[in-house]
Amino acid sequence: RILMRVVQPYANHNAGQLAFGPDTMLYIGWGDGGFKDDPKGHGQNPLTLLGSMLRISVEADPSGKPYSIPKDNPHVGDARYAPEVWAIGFRNPWRYSFDPAGRLIVADVGQDRLEEIDIVEKGANYGWNVREGFHCFEPKENCRTTGFRDPIYEYGRKEGQSITGGYVYTAAEIAALQNKFVFADFVSGRIWAIALPADAQAKVDAVYTLGKWPVLISTFGRDAGGNIYAADFGSGTIFRFAKR
Numbered sequence: 744r745i746l747m748r749v750v751q752p753y754a755n756h757n758a759g760q761l762a763f764g765p766d767t768m769l770y771i772g773w774g775d776g777g778f779k780d781d782p783k784g785h786g787q788n789p790l791t792l793l794g795s796m797l798r799i800s801v802e803a804d805p806s807g808k809p810y811s812i813p814k815d816n817p818h819v820g821d822a823r824y825a826p827e828v829w830a831i832g833f834r835n836p837w838r839y840s841f842d843p844a845g846r847l848i849v850a851d852v853g854q855d856r857l858e859e860i861d862i863v864e865k866g867a868n869y870g871w872n873v874r875e876g877f878h879c880f881e882p883k884e885n886c887r888t889t890g891f892r893d894p895i896y897e898y899g900r901k902e903g904q905s906i907t908g909g910y911v912y913t914a915a916e917i918a919a920l921q922n923k924f925v926f927a928d929f930v931s932g933r934i935w936a937i938a939l940p941a942d943a944q945a946k947v948d949a950v951y952t953l954g955k956w957p958v959l960i961s962t963f964g965r966d967a968g969g970n971i972y973a974a975d976f977g978s979g980t981i982f983r984f985a986k987r
Contacts, residue, residue, distance in 0.1 A: 746801065746810045749792050753777025756835040756852075764798075765845040768813055770829065771797040772836035772849065779854060780881065781872035786832050789824040794871065796836060796849065796863055798829040817866030832869035832891065838908035838962055839863075842924070842939055850908025850926055851894075854880070858906035859894035860926065862943035867892045877946075896937055896947040903928025907960050911939065913969030916986050923951065925971050925984070927960040934960070934973070958982075 746769075751757055756774035764770050775785040775794035786794035804811040818824030835852040842848055847863040857876035861869050869892050872880055876897035879886035898906075907927045912920040923936040934953040940946075961976035971984045 744809055746799070747771070747792075749773060751776055751793075752783055758833075758836050760836075760838055762839065762841070764841055764847065767800075768798050769801050769810075770839070770847065771799065771827075772833070772839055773797065774835035774837075774852075775833070775871065781834065784872070786834060786871035787868075787873065789818070789828060789831055792825055792827060794831060794833050795825075795828050796830045796833065796839075796847070797825075797827040799827055829865060830863050830867045830869065832867075832871050832874075834871045834875075837906075840908065840910045840963075840965075842911045843913060843922070846939075846943065848908065848911075848924060848939065850906045852905050853897075857897045857899055858903060858928070860896045860906070860908070860924075860937075860947075861892070861894045862939065864892070864943055869894070892944060893946070895940060895943070895945060896950070898928075903931035903933055905929040907962060909963035909973075910965040910971050912936070912971050912984070914971075916970070917984060919951075920984070925953070925963070927963075927973065929959055929961060929976070932956045932958050932960070 756777040758772040758774040762770050773793045775781045785791050800811045802811050812826045819826050833851050836849045837852050839849040849861045849863050851859050859876045873886050907929050909925040911924050924939050925936045927934040933955045936951040937947050959976040960973045962974045964972040973982045
């Protein structure tokens, strides 16, 4: 059955992942709808489903709607927001996952300068298209900062051009990777790991470089044992992280 339909005004920034959280709710990431600079202003429009992380129940609503709104969603009953919205202010949350503590970790693909990782909290606004990463986007200087959450980490164009979010590694094989969040860049083929901070608003400074490969990492996977896998969009190959 079809749960949801959303009109996309352009052909890119559609995001595309679905993930059930540890709370059994379905989290849906929608990009801002495409083109450049978010011309429709979806990132900061709380009434649209675009540019947002949504949270729904897959149980049908008694009214006949194919899904229902969890009663503890942050904006239930607030006419200024779509009730499905969990958080807003995203450009293209292409891949995301939940850490062992149940926190939602989103890798948001940037535009001209920066890629970012957010620990997404209930009802928060992550700034696009006023901000990109820790910095102003529009206007370029002296932009509004109040009411926005910063990412925990960003990187620029010298490192890559399109972030692919991954998972926290919890397997036993690679001791140095245990409890670290692994992610990559689709364009540069670089892979990194970071220790997620306890504070969702703390900035990460220590980054571990795992290497650079001639692959286009479009997505990650994780098995029941906590092993992490990476998929190469170019060759169709799936790789498993293993100890050398």
